[in-house]
Amino acid sequence: MxxxxxxxxxxxxxxxxxxxxxxxxxxxxxxxxxxxxxxxxxxxxxxxxxxxxxxxxxxxxxxxxxxxxxxxxxxxxxxxxxxxxxxxxxxxxxxxxxxxxxxxxxxxxxxxxxxxxxxxxxxxxxxxxxxxxxxxxxxxxxxxxxxxxxVKADARDAKTALQEWAQARGQQPPVYKELKRTGPDHAPQFVIEVALETGEAEKATAGSKRHAEHAAAKALLDRLEAE
CATH class of the missing domain: 1.10.1520.10 (Ribonuclease III domain)
Structure with missing residues (x-):
């Protein structure tokens, strides 16, 4: 071929x-x-x-x-x-x-x-x-x-880093929620929201729940660390 x-x-x-x-x-x-x-x-x-x-x-x-x-x-x-x-x-x-x-x-x-x-x-x-x-x-x-x-010795994925951020401040672990699923079975799109008990939240869209969760966690963590 x-x-x-x-x-x-x-x-x-x-x-x-x-x-x-x-x-x-x-x-x-x-x-x-x-x-x-x-x-x-x-x-x-x-x-x-x-x-x-x-x-x-x-x-x-x-x-x-x-x-x-x-x-x-x-x-x-x-x-x-x-x-x-x-x-x-x-x-x-x-x-x-x-x-x-x-x-x-x-x-x-x-x-x-x-x-x-x-x-x-x-x-x-x-x-x-x-x-x-x-x-x-x-x-x-x-x-x-x-x-x-x-590669950083303390390299962590976004979900782990966000959970550690919350726990360090005496908060419960972040909660992830599927808001929407669209697209055909072979190419789905998931909209996931992650929220802290104090109300801060972010959403993200990806082709798998896992990747959407990581993207949402990264977005929220970036915002929290920039404040």
Whole structure:
């Protein structure tokens, strides 16, 4: 199977030329474009998440031989979470080559954080299946670059940080509430609100409840810390 010109260019940005081009095509195919004759990237995403996890765990151990498990865990979480994967995807302009259904494209799918993060994991799996673990490891380390050594020792996800902020002030944990769900089953959109017992609240929209919760927590935390 031959690659289109845009996918050939993407290979250069990624830094890996595929011996099996069909793996790359599958990695960039969103479920909204899947069919009987076209596989989507969900299974690759599942595998890529595990490959990324192993590479990052090993990279962090090498980067800081003296770090304790308690220090390594939050760094690891910061490096493998969807937001970071999405940032890497933007770095190599992955969104421009995604194969999306019409509804997903109209809703701005090429810019969605969850979608980009999932696709990045799928691309990692495609490299792994195409050329083995060492090739995937080399691409991950190169793409994540300085993030591996500069990730903050106290890096936490937004939900954890917001909960700690509330508890430090003697408040109950934040409460998350689903306000709305729209879109088709293959591409839902969730509107989530997070609120503190003192009344402060923020809303966010994303393609999964988890990502919407994190986005809402980050928005509220940013506002609280700016006050």
């Amino acid at each position: 031959k690659l289109s010109a845009d996918l050939k260019a993407f290979q250069e940005r990624l830094g890996h030329r595929f011996s099996s081009p069909d793996l790359l095509i599958r990695a960039v195919t969103h479920p909204s474009m899947s069919s009987v004759h076209r596989d989507d990237n969900q299974r690759l995403e599942f595998l890529g998440d595990r490959v990324l996890g192993l590479v990052m765990a090993e990279a962090l151990l090498k980067a800081d031989p003296q770090a304790t498990e308690g220090q390594l865990a939050p760094r690891y979480n910061a490096l493998v979470r969807k937001e970071t994967c999405a940032a890497i995807a933007r770095q190599i302009d992955l969104g421009t080559v995604l194969k999306l259904g019409r509804s997903e494209m109209k809703s701005g799918g090429r810019r969605k954080e969850a979608l980009l993060g999932d696709a990045m994991e799928a691309v990692i799996a495609a490299v792994y299946l195409d050329a083995g673990f060492e090739a995937a490891q080399a691409r991950i380390v190169a793409l994540w670059g300085d993030r591996i050594t500069t």
